Amino acid sequence: MSDTAFWHPFAAMGAVRTAEFVVTRGEDVWLWDDSERRYLDATASLWCVNVGHGRREIVEAVAAQMRELATYQTFGDFTNRPALELTRRLAALAPVPGAKIFLASGGGDAIDTAAKMAREYFVRTGEPQRTVLVSRENGYHGTHGFGTSLGGMPANRLAAPFVPDVVRVAYDDPEALEAELLRVGPERVAAFFVEPVIGAGGVLPPPPGYVERVREICTRHGVLLVIDSVICGFGRLGDWFGVDRFGIVPDLVVFAKGVTSGYLPLGGVVAHERVAAPFWEPGAAAFRHGATYAGHPTACAAALANLDLLEGDGLLKRAESLELTLHAALRSLADHPLVSEVRGGTGVLGALELDADRVAADPGLPAAVTRGARERGVLIRPMISSVGFSPPLTLADEHLDLLTDAVRGALDAVA
Structure with missing residues (x-):
């Protein structure tokens, strides 16, 4: 060759x-x-x-959408029918009340979105000192700026220096999380990022009670719990967003991959109504973040057809x-x-x-x-x-x- x-x-x-x-x-x-x-x-x-x-159903949905409207941006007040329908369906399936859906191009984009959203949430609610992000050893959150910084696989931590104010804890010990929050000062921490099952870091299921316990710890200290379900969502763990089996309510959920079964690039963040509120209230300033292909009509059409297959089959x-x-x-x-x-x-x-x-x-x-x-x-x-x-x-x-x-x-x- x-x-x-x-x-x-x-x-x-x-x-x-x-x-x-x-x-x-x-x-x-x-x-x-x-x-x-x-x-x-x-x-x-x-x-x-x-x-x-x-799957011809996805192929046909994509072809039909491209004949009608292949692409257009969704900045400002622009949108399209597939983006509206997809976000409506995802919000209805999401494990949080009053869900709002921010769309991205994939998992790496969505992790960056969640990290920036978490920090900006605290700016808008009067706690701008909450900038620290916590992740787990062995975790993988993509290779974008925030994802590289959050990642817990040393081999992937290239091109330093990284995003500041990021710390890591043991992947299997909720008490290590609490100890680190107390060391840093919980009043400085914005969010904790958790894969329900760590994927690229070795396929590491959580110890019994782990996810439930870290939810309690985050709640007690006012820290946002970000569930990274890029791998675990859309059936991989037997439910839509990879958290139902743990019986918890996250603050943010990151998704990608299985939302289209990989047929087209698409990802996003599910926001709890409480987290979305300071961005959605009348007079709120724009969240100055987004990707050219956010809400891409053809990618959204692929996702809608994929959701139909996951349900119908x-x-x-x-x-x-x-x-x-x-x-x-x-x-x-x-x-x-x-x-x-x-x-x-x-x-x-x-x-x-x-x-x-x-x-x-x-x-x-x-x-x-x-x-x-x-x-x-x-x-x-x-x-x-x-x-x-x-x-x-x-x-x-x-x-x-x-x-x-x-x-x-x-x-x-x-x-």
């Missing part, structure tokens, strides 16, 4: 430049490469193709059973000498943690296991010390044997 001109994200281009893996088409849980070889997509691209590949209900069968399938690999831990069971997400000594000796081990699985017809995701799984919600139980056979074969080959 000739040298490419495409600079891939998260890629060591010295190796990739003449060895690209070209995906040409997709159907349901399957992908094909440019040699017409078929693969089981056990990652749903990047955690997002929840309804499966090639019963995929949220399907996720409830699939999270159990996927976790059971991955547990069948726990006896492999290269596997030190199996994580999952909270949503249609899972990971195999690889032997720490082997990873320390060869940091490329997760990538090697991933390549081995690909050679055996299954696409999985390499992470820092583990390999991850997040298949489309349309995955059938009979596909799990192919998945586990391919991964076991890859582990054997590497071991």
Whole structure:
């Protein structure tokens, strides 16, 4: 293969430049490469193709919208019908009262929006000193300015210096959050960012009671709780925004990925009516923030068709059973000498943690296991010390044997 001109994200281009893996088409849980070889997509691209590949309903909705109005901005008082309908539906589904929806181009944009919104909320409510943002070790919140600063994966913390007034706490200890609030001074803290299940940081489900406890702590200290459901929303955890199972009411919810099943870029922030109030009251100044493609009519049309599929195909209900069968399938690999831990069971997400000594000796081990699985017809995701799984919600139980056979074969080959 000739040298490419495409600079891939998260890629060591010295190796990739003449060895690209070209995906040409997709159907349901399957992908094909440019040699017409078929693969089981056990990652749903990047955690997002929840309804499966090639859904004609989304394609047709997008084509129809593009024939009518492909694109137009929504700054000031401009809007369009798909943006109005999508925000109305999302507000009705949201786990907060009186929800208002701020649309963005994707998850990274939405994280920046939530961070700026949280700080500005306190400016408008008379507490401008509340600028500190708190996140968790191992967390991932994208690679934009605020997201890089909030991220808890050291390998991703490039291009310092970062956004100021950001601190991190242990990902699994709510008391560490309270201790840090008291150290910093809770009167200085604006928001705490939480993934219901940490995704790219290793697929780390929360300890029992964790989400509920941090909600209590944030409430007591007047700190906004921001739920980052970019990965966990739209069925991945069996509900719309990845928080219903925890029984809490967030202040802000960040979403993207599954809202369109990745068919077009779209993200946003759900704001509790209390947080939206100082921005929406008569005479309030504009929130001077937004993306060119916020409320993009074609992207919104894709999202509306995707919501129809999630509802009509019963995929949220399907996720409830699939999270159990996927976790059971991955547990069948726990006896492999290269596997030190199996994580999952909270949503249609899972990971195999690889032997720490082997990873320390060869940091490329997760990538090697991933390549081995690909050679055996299954696409999985390499992470820092583990390999991850997040298949489309349309995955059938009979596909799990192919998945586990391919991964076991890859582990054997590497071991």
